Amino acid sequence: MINGSKVLDHPIRWAMVGGGKGSQIGYIHRSAALRDHSFQLVAGAFDIVPERGMAFAAELGVAPDRCYPDYKAMFAGEAKREDGIEAVSIATPNSTHYEICKAALEAGLHVVCEKPLCFTSAEAEELVALAKAKNRVVGVTYGYSGHQMIQQARQMIRHGDLGEVRVVNMSFAFGGYNVKVEDTVPAAKWRFDPSKAGPSFALGDVGTHPLFIIEAMIPDMEIDSLMCTKRAFVEGRQLEDNAFVIMNLKGTASVQDGAQVYCWASSINCGARHYHKIRVVGSKASIEWDDERPNQMSYEIEGEPVRILERGAGYLYGEARVEDRIGGGHAEGLFEAWANLYRRFALAMADADRDEYQDFWYPDVKAGAQGIKWIEKCVESADRGSAWVNF
Numbered sequence: 001m002i003n004g005s006k007v008l009d010h011p012i013r014w015a016m017v018g019g020g021k022g023s024q025i026g027y028i029h030r031s032a033a034l035r036d037h038s039f040q041l042v043a044g045a046f047d048i049v050p051e052r053g054m055a056f057a058a059e060l061g062v063a064p065d066r067c068y069p070d071y072k073a074m075f076a077g078e079a080k081r082e083d084g085i086e087a088v089s090i091a092t093p094n095s096t097h098y099e100i101c102k103a104a105l106e107a108g109l110h111v112v113c114e115k116p117l118c119f120t121s122a123e124a125e126e127l128v129a130l131a132k133a134k135n136r137v138v139g140v141t142y143g144y145s146g147h148q149m150i151q152q153a154r155q156m157i158r159h160g161d162l163g164e165v166r167v168v169n170m171s172f173a174f175g176g177y178n179v180k181v182e183d184t185v186p187a188a189k190w191r192f193d194p195s196k197a198g199p200s201f202a203l204g205d206v207g208t209h210p211l212f213i214i215e216a217m218i219p220d221m222e223i224d225s226l227m228c229t230k231r232a233f234v235e236g237r238q239l240e241d242n243a244f245v246i247m248n249l250k251g252t253a254s255v256q257d258g259a260q261v262y263c264w265a266s267s268i269n270c271g272a273r274h275y276h277k278i279r280v281v282g283s284k285a286s287i288e289w290d291d292e293r294p295n296q297m298s299y300e301i302e303g304e305p306v307r308i309l310e311r312g313a314g315y316l317y318g319e320a321r322v323e324d325r326i327g328g329g330h331a332e333g334l335f336e337a338w339a340n341l342y343r344r345f346a347l348a349m350a351d352a353d354r355d356e357y358q359d360f361w362y363p364d365v366k367a368g369a370q371g372i373k374w375i376e377k378c379v380e381s382a383d384r385g386s387a388w389v390n391f
C-alpha cells in the first residue's frame with residue numbers, strides 16, 4: 001500500500017516545459033509528480049508566452065531565478081547550477097515534443113514526455129537510441145495505464161485466467177468534436193493542424209491510449225498486420241476525427257496465433273464522455289474495463305455468472321494491490337493512476353530498489369516509439385485504400 005512515505009533518498013529536482021496556466025494537462029502532471037515526495041518542482045518554462053509562463057512559475061512557488069522564458073534558457077541555466085534539475089516533464093503541443101525531448105536528453109536529463117513522443121519512426125528511433133546512450137529514462141504519460149485494474153488484467157492474462165487471448169475490442173471514442181470546436185476553442189485549434197498535431201488526430205490523440213493499455217495488459221502482444229479506415233466527418237478538417245483499425249496478432253505465450261484486435265478511435269461520438277473501453281476475450285473467459293468506472297472490471301467466465309472485480313479487494317493479485325492508496329470501497333481515479341506512473345518513473349530514474357514490484361513496468365521510450373509506428377502504419381493503410389499492411 002502507498003502511504004506517502006518517501007520513495008527515494010532525495011526528491012528528484014524536476015522542472016516542466018509547458019503545462020502553463022489554463023492548459024489542459026499541466027496540473028495533473030504536477031499533482032502526480034509531487035504526490036509521493038519523489039519529485040520537487042524547482043524550475044520551469046511553462047508557457048509559449050514567456051512573461052505568462054514566468055508569472056505562473058512564481059505562482060507555483062518556483063524561485064525567481066529559476067522561472068525561465070523558454071526551455072533552451074532553462075536547460076542552459078540549470079546546467080550551470082550544482083543543484084540543477086535532474087528531470088523534466090514536457091507538456092506542450094505535439095509538434096514540439098521531439099525537439100524538447102532530444103534537447104533534454106542531450107542535457108543529461110531524465111524525461112517525462114506527453115504523447116505522441118514525436119511524429120515519425122525515424123525520430124522515435126533516434127530518441128530510443130539517445131536515451132540508451134545517455135542512460136536516461138523517458139517515461140510517456142499514457143496515464144490511464146496507471147489504474148490498478150490494468151495491473152490486475154495484466155496478471156490475470158499472465159496467469160492464464162482467460163486462457164489464450166483471441167479477440168480484443170477497444171475504443172476511445174468521445175463526443176463533442178462533432179462540430180468545428182477548433183474555430184472557437186483555442187486548445188482544440190492545434191489538434192487539427194497537421195503541422196502541430198502530426199499526421200493524425202483521432203488515432204494519435206486518443207487511439208494510442210487503448211493501444212498502450214492492451215500492450216500493458218498483454219506484454220507479449222505482437223502486431224502482425226493491420227488495416228485502417230479514417231475520415232473527417234466535420235467539413236474543413238485536415239485530420240481525421242474518426243478511425244477504425246483491425247489488427248492481426250502473432251501467436252505468443254498468452255495470445256492465440258491470428259488473434260484479432262478491433263479499435264475505434266473517435267471524437268465525434270455524440271453524447272459520449274470518453275467511451276474508453278477495453279474488452280479482452282480469451283479461450284476461457286473475458287474481461288472488460290471502462291475508464292469511466294476505473295475501480296471495477298468485469299470478469300466473465302463462460303457458463304458462469306458475471307463477476308465484477310473491485311479495486312482494493314483482497315482477491316486481486318498482489319501486483320494490483322501494491323499501489324492501493326486507500327482501502328477498497330473508496331474510489332481512486334485518474335489522479336491516482338498518474339501518481340502511480342510518476343512513482344514508477346521516479347523509481348526507474350533513481351534505479352531504486354524495485355522489490356515492491358514483482359513485475360516492474362512503465363510506459364517507456366519504446367512504448368512511445370511503438371505508438372508512433374502504429375499511427376504511421378494506420379495512416380499508410382488508410383491512404384492505400386484500407387490495404388492490409390505488415391507491422
Ligand code: NAD
Nearest residue numbers: 018019020023024025046047048091092093094114141187
Ligand atoms: P494546451 O494547449 O491546453 O496547453 C499547452 C501548454 O503548453 C500551454 O500552457 C502553452 O502555453 C504551453 N506551450 C506551448 N508551446 C510551448 C513551448 N514551446 N514552450 C513552453 N510552453 C509551451 O494543451 P494540452 O491539452 O495540455 O496538451 C499538451 C500535451 O498533452 C499534448 O501533447 C497532448 O497530446 C497531451 N495530452 C495528453 C493527455 C493524456 O492523457 N496523457 C491528455 C491531454 C493532452
